[in-house]
Amino acid sequence: MSNTIIQLLASEKFNGEGYSKWKSNINTILVVDDLRFVLTKECLLVPSxxxxxxxxxxxxxxxxxxxxxxxYILASVSNVLNKKHEVMPTTRKIMASLQEIFEQPLSSIRHEAIKYVYVTHMKDGTNVREYVLDMMVHFNIVEAHGAMIDETCQVSMLQDKCCHEQKHL
Structure with missing residues (x-):
């Protein structure tokens, strides 16, 4: 199975575009091959x-x-990325380096989620339950990325946005 996976990874090398998809594919392969623990557990010292x-x-x-x-990882990246990362001794360090280079900054994700929360209004004909669930997801994204909108403000925002649309009916 390993040779097949390496051939598959080598056929569509990551070159900097589609980092999230590439990372998801690598994580899936590591899980299937029961290797993902190398990303979460440090190597023990060489036994005496x-x-x-x-x-x-x-x-x-x-x-x-x-x-x-x-x-797997080095086979799946472009030659330039391979040369840069082949000297790194652990999978964990390689993934951390690639994440630092290619992953969208947390501040950008947080900004987009906050912007969505503030500018989105319930559109005419939208199911209220679906709208509230969608907003709750974005409140959670905001919180998960280090910003806080307290519950009172969240409820107030939802009421204002729902009532705003009813006034225009």
Whole structure:
């Protein structure tokens, strides 16, 4: 399966466009191959000669998983990105570097979510429940990205926007 995955990844190399889709595909592959833990768990120190077999096995498993996931990632990126990242020893560092280069900044996501909350009005014929759920999703996005709109303001905004449309009917 590994060679097939590497060939597939190499056929459509990530070149800087569509980072979110590429990252999602890589994460899916790592999950399917049970390798995603290398992104969340640090490598243990090299076991000493007196370490138990269990400790050595855990270390060896992590090293093998890291090498395999590095191969997947490096095979899936353009030659320029490959050269830049091949010196990085861990999958985690490679992914962090790519995220830093290509992911949309949190401030931009937060700004777009706040803008959506403030400028969106319930359109004529829109189901009130659907509108409120949509706004709740965007309130959560705002909060998840470090901004706060307290519950009182959220309710007030929803009432104003819903009542605003009823006045125009």
């Amino acid at each position: 000669s007196t370490a138990t077999q269990n400790v050595r096995d855990v270390y060896d498993t992590w090293v093998k998983a890291n090498e395999k996931s590095r191969a």
